[in-house]
Amino acid sequence: METRNFFSFFFVPLCIGLVTLVILFTWGPYTPPYATDLLDCTTNSAWCASKNRFQSKPPNSLVKNKNHHNHNHASDAPHHPLDPLTVQELNKIRTILSSHALFKSSSPYALHSIELEEPDKPLVLRWKKGDPLLPRKASVVARASGKSHVLTVDLTTSEVSVHQSGSNSGYPMLTMEDIIAAASVPLVNARFNRSIIERGVDLTDLACLPVSSGWFGEYEENRRRLIKVQCYSVKDTVNFYMRPIEGLTVLVDLDTKQVVEISDKGASIPIPRAANTDYRYSAQELSKVIKLVNPISIEQPNSPSFTIEDDHLVKWANWKFHVKPDARAGVIISQARVRDPDTGELRDVMYKGFPSELFVP
Ligand SMILES: *[C@@H]1O[C@H](CO)[C@@H](O)[C@H](O)[C@H]1NC(C)=O
Secondary structure (H helix, E strand, O other), rough: OOOOHHHHHHHHOOOHHHHHHHHHHOOOOOOOOOOOOOOOOOHHHHHHHHHHHOOOOHHHHHHHHHHHHHOOOOOOOOOOOOOOOHHHHHHHHHHHHOOOOHHOOOOOEEEEEEEEOOOOHHHHHHHOOOOOOOOOOEEEEEEEEEEHHHEEEEEEOOOEEEEEEEEOOOOOOOHHHHHHHHHHHHOOOHHHHHHHHHHHHHOHHEEEEEEOOOOOOOOOHOOOOOOEEEEEEEEOOHHHHHHHEEEEEEEOOOOOOOOEEEEEEOOOOEEEOOOOOOOOOOHHOHOOOOOOOOOOOOOOOOOOOEEEEOOEEEEEEEEEEEEEEEEOEEEEEHHHHHHHOOOOOOEEEEEEEEEOOOOOO
């Protein structure tokens, strides 16, 4: 399968939000002018005049962001007990684990997740800026020789403790290597190839991807790591999701890279046509494109109302909190505190929360 195709498969499902943003930015006829490139204010007068006023001098926030882009994370150091693992710490974990008995054998292994093992809450609450950092530990989920392992790596002592091996329930998160491998497994099966050809799809136009990570019950006793793979035709479109090969699902064993089962029930379901499936602006018939929206302007002319201290501590209005990314939860907000208007003191509001779990009824 071609690399070109691979990128489009994975980019789309993983980054739909990002794509939406990119589309928003590339669709608009209006590119924000900056500094020397001021607007012609014969239309949008009030909006335009204020825009020009702000644009004629570089906004502070942009200048700051620029510096941030050049920030070299290789030399990052943790400042707070909840700061995420740094590049140096991740490298150290890899070195420690590569000489651990579980991973020493020649067979390949994968580290599915490495994250900070947060110190206990009372310790974190007692910790004050200026105190020595609490011992740094990492929680690791790894897979080796067909077994999953949950480990703790102590970064100070280089000690590794194994909590669970083999028989634990659940499965590690998929890696990109898992996804790429699963997508090509169906093609080792002659019956699968035949079924594709019988549907009039050229094997070179085939795009398969594992869409369903999850638990399906039936094979529990074998403790196999399975995933269902579905396929599409990329012929004459970049938008292959619009050309699904219906009723054909391949159950794949991620460890042995074998086909476990093929469910082939949709031979009579036609594959949708490629016509008019290209979503890109360049592919639209211009006469049919709706009039694009008027410009919008969202600004903080006096720079943002938040500041970031030590890379992760955010102060915003009367709030203060720690923020970090997490591979599973997304953004984690910790130790959120608000300045109480009655006492003037910072008051604890939330120890730890995930915006991804925010529910607004
Ligand atoms: C199925 O088709 C692919 C692509 O043409 C080919 O590489 C593969 O060897 C075929 N598999 C079998 C079992 O014939």
